[in-house]
Amino acid sequence: MKILTHPTSSVDSTMMFIFVAAVLTMPIWLTPIGAAYPDLMQRFVIFGLFATGFNILFGLTGYLSFGHAAFLGIGSYTAVWSFKLLGMNPIPAAIFAVVVSGVFALIIGYVSLRRSGIYFSILTLAFAQMCYAIAYSDLIGKFLGINLTNGETGLRVLADDPRIMDGVLTSGIDTSALTVNLFGLDLTHTWVWNGFQFNAGFYFCAFVLIIASYIAMRIFRSPFGLMLKAVKTNQNRLNYTGVNTKPYTLAAFVISGMYAGLAGALLCITDPLAGAERMQWTASGEVVLMVILGGMGTLMGPMLGAGIIKFSEQKFSTWGKPELHEFLAFIPDGIRDTVVSVASLFVGSGWHLTLGLVFMLIVIFLPGGIVEGGRRILMIVTGSNRRNRQIQAAAQAAE
Amino acid sequence: MSLIKKNLDRRGVLKGSAAAGLAAPMFFNGSAFAEGENYLNAPKGKSVTFGFNVPQTGAYADEGADELRAYKLAVKHLNGEGDGGMMNTFKPSNLKGNGILGKKVEFVTGDTQTKSDAARSSAKKMIEADKAIMITGGSSSGVAIAVQSLCQEAGVIFMAGLTHSNDTTGKDKRANGFRHFFNGFQSGAALAPVLENAYGKDRKAYHLTADYTWGWTIEQSISEATQAKGWETVETVRTPLGAGDFSQYLTPVLNSGADVLVLNHYGKDMVNSLTQAVKFGMRDKQVNGKDFTIVVPLYSRLMAQGAGENVKGIFGSTNWHWSLTDDGSKAFVKSFGQEYGFPPSQAAHTCYVQTLLYANAAETAGTFNPCGIVEALEDFEFDGLGNGPTLYRGADHQCFKDVLVVKGNENPTSKFDILEVVEVTPAEQVIYDPEHEMFAGGELGECNAGAA
Numbered sequence: 001m002k003i004l005t006h007p008t009s010s011v012d013s014t015m016m017f018i019f020v021a022a023v024l025t026m027p028i029w030l031t032p033i034g035a036a037y038p039d040l041m042q043r044f045v046i047f048g049l050f051a052t053g054f055n056i057l058f059g060l061t062g063y064l065s066f067g068h069a070a071f072l073g074i075g076s077y078t079a080v081w082s083f084k085l086l087g088m089n090p091i092p093a094a095i096f097a098v099v100v101s102g103v104f105a106l107i108i109g110y111v112s113l114r115r116s117g118i119y120f121s122i123l124t125l126a127f128a129q130m131c132y133a134i135a136y137s138d139l140i141g142k143f144l145g146i147n148l149t150n151g152e153t154g155l156r157v158l159a160d161d162p163r164i165m166d167g168v169l170t171s172g173i174d175t176s177a178l179t180v181n182l183f184g185l186d187l188t189h190t191w192v193w194n195g196f197q198f199n200a201g202f203y204f205c206a207f208v209l210i211i212a213s214y215i216a217m218r219i220f221r222s223p224f225g226l227m228l229k230a231v232k233t234n235q236n237r238l239n240y241t242g243v244n245t246k247p248y249t250l251a252a253f254v255i256s257g258m259y260a261g262l263a264g265a266l267l268c269i270t271d272p273l274a275g276a277e278r279m280q281w282t283a284s285g286e287v288v289l290m291v292i293l294g295g296m297g298t299l300m301g302p303m304l305g306a307g308i309i310k311f312s313e314q315k316f317s318t319w320g321k322p323e324l325h326e327f328l329a330f331i332p333d334g335i336r337d338t339v340v341s342v343a344s345l346f347v348g349s350g351w352h353l354t355l356g357l358v359f360m361l362i363v364i365f366l367p368g369g370i371v372e373g374g375r376r377i378l379m380i381v382t383g384s385n386r387r388n389r390q391i392q393a394a395a396q397a398a399e
Numbered sequence: 400m401s402l403i404k405k406n407l408d409r410r411g412v413l414k415g416s417a418a419a420g421l422a423a424p425m426f427f428n429g430s431a432f433a434e435g436e437n438y439l440n441a442p443k444g445k446s447v448t449f450g451f452n453v454p455q456t457g458a459y460a461d462e463g464a465d466e467l468r469a470y471k472l473a474v475k476h477l478n479g480e481g482d483g484g485m486m487n488t489f490k491p492s493n494l495k496g497n498g499i500l501g502k503k504v505e506f507v508t509g510d511t512q513t514k515s516d517a518a519r520s521s522a523k524k525m526i527e528a529d530k531a532i533m534i535t536g537g538s539s540s541g542v543a544i545a546v547q548s549l550c551q552e553a554g555v556i557f558m559a560g561l562t563h564s565n566d567t568t569g570k571d572k573r574a575n576g577f578r579h580f581f582n583g584f585q586s587g588a589a590l591a592p593v594l595e596n597a598y599g600k601d602r603k604a605y606h607l608t609a610d611y612t613w614g615w616t617i618e619q620s621i622s623e624a625t626q627a628k629g630w631e632t633v634e635t636v637r638t639p640l641g642a643g644d645f646s647q648y649l650t651p652v653l654n655s656g657a658d659v660l661v662l663n664h665y666g667k668d669m670v671n672s673l674t675q676a677v678k679f680g681m682r683d684k685q686v687n688g689k690d691f692t693i694v695v696p697l698y699s700r701l702m703a704q705g706a707g708e709n710v711k712g713i714f715g716s717t718n719w720h721w722s723l724t725d726d727g728s729k730a731f732v733k734s735f736g737q738e739y740g741f742p743p744s745q746a747a748h749t750c751y752v753q754t755l756l757y758a759n760a761a762e763t764a765g766t767f768n769p770c771g772i773v774e775a776l777e778d779f780e781f782d783g784l785g786n787g788p789t790l791y792r793g794a795d796h797q798c799f800k801d802v803l804v805v806k807g808n809e810n811p812t813s814k815f816d817i818l819e820v821v822e823v824t825p826a827e828q829v830i831y832d833p834e835h836e837m838f839a840g841g842e843l844g845e846c847n848a849g850a851a
């Protein structure tokens with residue numbers, strides 16, 4: 001069984017090293033494709049983290065949650081409340097976000113994991129939509145008589161919030177600008193060197209992502225991770241042999257919920273505003289797309305998927321007919337207008353059509369996602385024999 | 400000032416000019432200001448980039464589309480193309496029709512999706528990737544406030560488009576943000592006397608309110624202004640933005656004993672709620688021995704067009720209307736009409752004006768430095784932009800000008816002639832103290848020119 005053979009630790013170390021180097025040099029190698037500005041790079045990293053966490057549940061156990069955006073939102077609201085009450089330091093915000101989203105994940109997971117398959121998915125979706133509705137209309141806040149989520153307007157840090165630790169931790173540094181600072185280092189600060197933008201907030205997120213991916217890798221390689229893979233392969237058989245799988249799946253659910261909460265906190269650390277819309281079901285669906293597009297159950301796939309989706313969102317959603325005309329300038333004039341008017345359906349607000357098409361193609365022809373595509377190409381290049389490839393493909397399908 | 404010094408020692412520099420957010424503005428105010436080029440996104444080439452951040456999807460998409468048309472027209476006029484529109488009537492003006500400070504105006508656009516998250520992300524992209532020197536737009540106050548504070552933090556100017564919440568220049572005002580549009584308080588002050596004349600003193604009002612900052616402040620403004628005239632507010636109900644179906648909120652209205660329905664909705668929400676209210680037969684009902692009536696505090700021609708027949712005879716207020724006959728309005732309607740074939744909406748008007756005002760401030764200041772712009776715009780008095788003599792008040796960056804009270808036209812002569820202006824409330828009647836209780840609690844702060 002190829003699926004169970006662990007890559008050696010030296011392979012993992014090499015992969016981790018390449019990954020760290022790639023993340024840290026993003027401001028440089030993303031410049032040629034016009035993606036090297038702080039906001040987008042932060043998104044790559046944050047959604048990469050979100051997808052990595054989601055993959056621990058979906059990729060390893062096969063439980064498909066349609067409600068992970070709820071934890072993203074809960075993490076965001078917790079982080080902003082931490083800013084409001086404790087001060088503009090990202091570390092307590094991140095810790096509280098992880099703890100609170102973990103508690104919510106425990107409750108939602110405990111109930112939802114009583115079922116599996118489609119019923120599990122629907123339960124998580126229902127919980128997430130409930131969370132969304134509660135946050136959007138600030139139902140708990142109205143009940144308690146306080147402004148908990150600030151509804152549609154979104155929760156922000158205000159000048160007259162207590163922020164009790166701001167004076168203590170960062171004495172002498174004025175924090176009335178209401179941007180997040182790490183013991184005085186303003187995370188919105190960008191160092192510019194030769195035109196490359198090195199943003200403090202991006203490196204904070206990158207640092208968190210690197211630690212989180214290392215933890216994810218250890219989970220993948222641990223006996224616990226093996227148990228989760230066993231759940232995915234055949235949960236019934238495990239139950240018959242007397243193994244209680246529920247603690248394992250619940251633990252995976254809570255861990256991935258905590259990753260989502262951390263990603264939510266990072267969204268607020270780079271931009272201290274929490275809106276209810278990031279809890280909507282479309283956000284939950286997006287992370288599923290990221291994981292499948294990149295390659296579920298693989299270590300780097302989800303991060304690739306997140307990067308590709310966020311990149312195309314930024315590019316295609318801002319395109320219009322003028323950009324298309326420029327892009328398709330090589331086509332003769334007469335035909336170009338027709339081509340452009342057809343293609344314009346797939347950009348701008350219609351870019352989801354493009355995403356849908358790409359997703360369909362991936363699912364049909366490349367069920368293992370981009371990572372599988374990469375493997376196939378690698379095998380063609382290195383000239384592995386056909387039989388080997390078939391085994392690999394079979395293993396992928398079983399995953 | 401000790402904090403600045405602290406930032407300049409070795410440790411502070413190593414930590415990367417810590418607290419740049421606040422330190423930077425104070426830092427650049429004096430010395431660097433004179434050098435002129437030491438601010439975020441200072442234009443280096445022959446052009447300068449504006450960021451037009453408008454809703455292209457969602458409940459306010461129609462308004463957003465019209466705003467974008469106006470922005471494009473303004474850019475044309477600034478670059479000396481077309482007939483110049485209101486640039487010919489705007490005074491005092493330093494605009495030359497050769498771009499701004501000799502630089503050609505270019506622009507990038509973004510979709511706010513009427514969501515704070517998406518709007519901020521889109522604005523960040525414009526600032527970081529496209530190097531926009533000024534962000535403008537927004538058709539929702541929630542979005543405008545969110546983007547305004549982002550621009551303050553980043554260090555670019557925000558020229559608010561269509562945003563009507565008191566908070567934009569009240570609780571949430573920012574030094575880098577400016578609003579030409581009027582606000583909820585002014586709507587209330589202008590509408591209440593007209594409503595009193597039309598419907599009398601003894602009225603019971605039921606409010607349906609879009610559940611976000613704009614809805615909250617317009618509801619407060621209208622109910623306080625009408626209560627001062629003797630009306631009673633029976634109930635206020637919040638509805639989610641973009642609800643689509645309002646029937647569940649409309650059903651209880653008739654049993655509440657109210658005889659006036661105030662629809663604190665805008666855009667497609669207003670079109671839907673008004674249409675459904677009329678379909679329920681509300682306007683044919685008699686309650687408390689009076690005809691049941693509907694009021695729409697903030698009107699726009701685009702919405703009225705969407706609601707069609709249903710708006711006839713319904714009162715509301717508006718910032719500007721294309722049927723005005725002053726030189727500025729006529730020039731604007733003419734050049735907008737030539738370009739697009741129909742008259743502009745109030746959203747288009749305010750966005751066009753904001754672009755011109757920004758451009759003029761840059762010419763006056765001789766720089767694109769946000770702090771120079773702020774100085775030039777604060778307490779700037781101008782005329783010829785369609786609203787008569789107008790003041791950009793320095794204390795809260797709000798414009799003060801006449802407010803129009805309009806009514807759905809009973810006998811429209813064309814499909815654009817839907818609203819008739821029933822009263823022009825002079826600016827003196829709608830002015831208020833910056834520390835008025837509906838606006839108090841905010842702080843403009845220092846202008847921020849960002850880190851270069």
